Amino acid sequence: MTKTDKKRDKQLRDLLTEICDDHCKAIAGFCWLTHKIDWKSPQKSLTLTLVFTTDDELEAYLASDTRALVEDELVKALKVIGLSPINKTKQLVYDSEQQCQIHHRGNWAKRLK
Numbered sequence: 001m002t003k004t005d006k007k008r009d010k011q012l013r014d015l016l017t018e019i020c021d022d023h024c025k026a027i028a029g030f031c032w033l034t035h036k037i038d039w040k041s042p043q044k045s046l047t048l049t050l051v052f053t054t055d056d057e058l059e060a061y062l063a064s065d066t067r068a069l070v071e072d073e074l075v076k077a078l079k080v081i082g083l084s085p086i087n088k089t090k091q092l093v094y095d096s097e098q099q100c101q102i103h104h105r106g107n108w109a110k111r112l113k
Contacts, residue, residue: 005039029057049093
């Protein structure tokens with residue numbers, strides 16, 4: 001990773017941390033989010049994974065009006081650091097701690113590969 005890529009990655013991590021902190025307490029069951037990106041092709045490779053505690057909490061969020069608000073906030077924030085447009089259907093992924101525990105024994109590194 002080049003120095004520029006490291007700076008951009010830090011900028012992205014800081015941005016996502018801020019968004020996560022803003023929503024962790026406000027959205028029932030929302031735990032954390034993470035990202036994967038290849039800085040050689042950032043627009044195509046960026047994937048954001050939003051993680052909830054249980055499947056029920058995730059399903060409630062997906063059916064709520066809050067989903068569109070959070071997705072729009074993410075898109076706007078990414079645009080500020082030069083990562084837009086994103087395809088919400090392909091680049092925003094939703095998951096739960098419950099599913100990771102069932103299918104990967106809680107091993108998120110393995111699950112996110």
